[in-house]
Amino acid sequence: DQQVKQNSPSLSVQEGRISILNCDYTNSMFDYFLWYKKYPAEGPTFLISISSIKDKNEDGRFTVFLNKSAKHLSLHIVPSQPGDSAVYFCAASANSGNQFYFGTGTSLTVIP
Amino acid sequence: DAGITQSPRHKVTETGTPVTLRCHQTENHRYMYWYRQDPGHGLRLIHYSYGVKDTDKGEVSDGYSVSRSKTEDFLLTLESATSSQTSVYFCAISQGVRELFFGEGSRLTVL
Numbered sequence: 001d002q003q004v005k006q007n008s009p010s011l012s013v014q015e016g017r018i019s020i021l022n023c024d025y026t027n028s029m030f031d032y033f034l035w036y037k038k039y040p041a042e043g044p045t046f047l048i049s050i051s052s053i054k055d056k057n058e059d060g061r062f063t064v065f066l067n068k069s070a071k072h073l074s075l076h077i078v079p080s081q082p083g084d085s086a087v088y089f090c091a092a093s094a095n096s097g098n099q100f101y102f103g104t105g106t107s108l109t110v111i112p
Numbered sequence: 113d114a115g116i117t118q119s120p121r122h123k124v125t126e127t128g129t130p131v132t133l134r135c136h137q138t139e140n141h142r143y144m145y146w147y148r149q150d151p152g153h154g155l156r157l158i159h160y161s162y163g164v165k166d167t168d169k170g171e172v173s174d175g176y177s178v179s180r181s182k183t184e185d186f187l188l189t190l191e192s193a194t195s196s197q198t199s200v201y202f203c204a205i206s207q208g209v210r211e212l213f214f215g216e217g218s219r220l221t222v223l
Contacts, residue, residue, distance in 0.1 A: 034212070041217070043202055044155070044202070046211070046213070049211075093210070094209065097209060099160065099170070099209075100145075102147075102155040104152060104153060104154035105154045
């Protein structure tokens with residue numbers, strides 16, 4: 001059973017606009033969330049993370065929002081750039097465990 | 113960049129043959145993981161290790177075995193490869209559950 005879900009397989013956005021990628025989770029024990037970016041033929045690279053004690057974390061053009069009551073997080077990219085075109089994976093972990101659980105990914109295309 | 117090296121990076125083999133993928137790290141991280149990436153499935157955990165000789169199964173462990181005889185090396189073995197194991201395999205390392213670093217991947221094709 002998928003504990004982390006990314007329900008949008010793909011997303012297209014115009015350059016300069018906002019990209020919003022969504023992620024839902026089911027396990028209330030998850031207390032840390034990460035976003036990874038993956039280009040073709042490369043390994044996933046860490047983008048940004050958030051602890052459950054926060055509801056927002058910002059790093060440059062990237063902001064992650066966490067809504068614990070809804071078990072939902074989102075990644076905002078503003079402004080979107082063509083180089084942001086990649087597959088984005090959401091992941092979750094629990095401090096009591098030693099595994100990371102990944103969503104199925106969202107393929108973002110930023111149109112110049 | 114985290115010091116993670118996967119080998120081989122590409123391999124084509126035939127059904128029924130054994131295959132071993134190697135992951136080598138220079139970071140002295142405690143945890144090592146093997147994931148596979150498939151379209152529509154994202155990244156799925158095969159096996160992981162929490163120390164030398166300490167390993168556990170992930171969600172898609174059937175048909176795979178692992179070994180970790182040294183902190184720096186984590187081997188993934190397909191005893192008898194099947195076409196369903198055609199995939200891209202990623203090794204990852206971490207010190208806890210707050211960070212995870214991936215290798216470049218190994219593309220395996222089973223004919």
